[in-house]
Amino acid sequence: MVPVNQTIARSERSLHKTVSDTHKPIAAIREEELGPDGLLKRVDTLFLNNKECPFQCVMCDLWKHTLDEPTPLGAIPHQIDIALSTLPSDGQVIKLYNSGNFFDAKAIPPKDYPEICARIARYERVILENHPKLCDDRVLAFTKHLPSTTRVELALGVETVHPQWLEGLNKSMTPADIERAAQWAHAQAFDVRAFLLLHAPTISKRNEVLQDVSLEQRRDWTLKSVKWVQEKGFTAATLIPLRPDLLPEGSGDAPTLQEVERTAIAAKKIADRMRLFVDCWDMDPSELLKTINSQPPKTLTC
Numbered sequence: 001m002v003p004v005n006q007t008i009a010r011s012e013r014s015l016h017k018t019v020s021d022t023h024k025p026i027a028a029i030r031e032e033e034l035g036p037d038g039l040l041k042r043v044d045t046l047f048l049n050n051k052e053c054p055f056q057c058v059m060c061d062l063w064k065h066t067l068d069e070p071t072p073l074g075a076i077p078h079q080i081d082i083a084l085s086t087l088p089s090d091g092q093v094i095k096l097y098n099s100g101n102f103f104d105a106k107a108i109p110p111k112d113y114p115e116i117c118a119r120i121a122r123y124e125r126v127i128l129e130n131h132p133k134l135c136d137d138r139v140l141a142f143t144k145h146l147p148s149t150t151r152v153e154l155a156l157g158v159e160t161v162h163p164q165w166l167e168g169l170n171k172s173m174t175p176a177d178i179e180r181a182a183q184w185a186h187a188q189a190f191d192v193r194a195f196l197l198l199h200a201p202t203i204s205k206r207n208e209v210l211q212d213v214s215l216e217q218r219r220d221w222t223l224k225s226v227k228w229v230q231e232k233g234f235t236a237a238t239l240i241p242l243r244p245d246l247l248p249e250g251s252g253d254a255p256t257l258q259e260v261e262r263t264a265i266a267a268k269k270i271a272d273r274m275r276l277f278v279d280c281w282d283m284d285p286s287e288l289l290k291t292i293n294s295q296p297p298k299t300l301t302c
């Protein structure tokens with residue numbers, strides 16, 4: 001085993017950040033995504049600019065698009081106004097992604113919840129990314145301001161359900177925490193989707209890269225994670241190939257497009273009760289799509 005090549009220390013991160021204006025969103029995009037009813041939905045994704053996430057997961061560089069200080073009151077509603085002004089007004093689903101966890105009070109101030117909900121009330125579905133340990137009454141303090149007809153969906157970064165690998169990611173959660181969060185969400189009649197790493201870095205709790213993990217084991221655990229989240233009632237999962245620049249030194253190669261394709265098709269066979277998506281990052285998905293589109297039915301998009 002070799003020590004993990006630590007990324008930039010938190011104290012030095014400010015020098016490497018790309019954002020500073022608290023009143024401007026990072027981006028806003030319109031996409032189509034398969035909905036739970038089997039129909040394509042017009043989805044607006046807003047990337048909000050807010051305080052850096054307090055967790056320090058080894059595979060995450062979202063902190064580059066965050067602020068050092070707590071997000072000021074009023075900044076998020078203002079960002080939403082700007083973001084929505086750049087998009088058509090016929091969106092059906094909105095994703096509020098904030099490079100962290102929506103229910104981290106220093107990232108999204110709870111006093112802004114009524115203003116935020118007023119701006120997104122016209123959407124039929126609201127998707128919020130969150131850490132499993134923050135799935136509790138904090139969510140209800142937000143959703144109580146939404147119309148009763150709005151469907152709420154929590155997007156949880158499950159990453160992997162291999163207990164030791166998950167521990168090594170430094171995300172301060174266990175599969176039991178994820179299961180509890182999903183059960184809690186279901187009790188509120190919320191949907192839950194999972195982000196799963198393809199393939200998760202394998203790091204021990206002593207912060208050392210486990211080098212004796214084969215490609216087959218990594219693929220196998222991605223598939224086991226797909227099966228696990230489906231069994232726990234998740235209604236969608238997104239496979240996220242680990243980018244080469246985020247792979248800890250010594251822990252093998254990032255998945256190739258062919259590997260993404262192979263695993264995604266295998267995962268699709270398992271995911272027969274939930275939607276499966278693949279986030280292709282900077283990969284050219286045209287070759288992948290050729291294969292996927294020849295597979296029945298349309299449950300996997302890229």
Ligand code: SF4
Nearest residue numbers: 053055057060099100
């Ligand atoms: S909790 Fe999410 S946003 Fe925060 S460091 Fe981990 S992966 Fe990144």
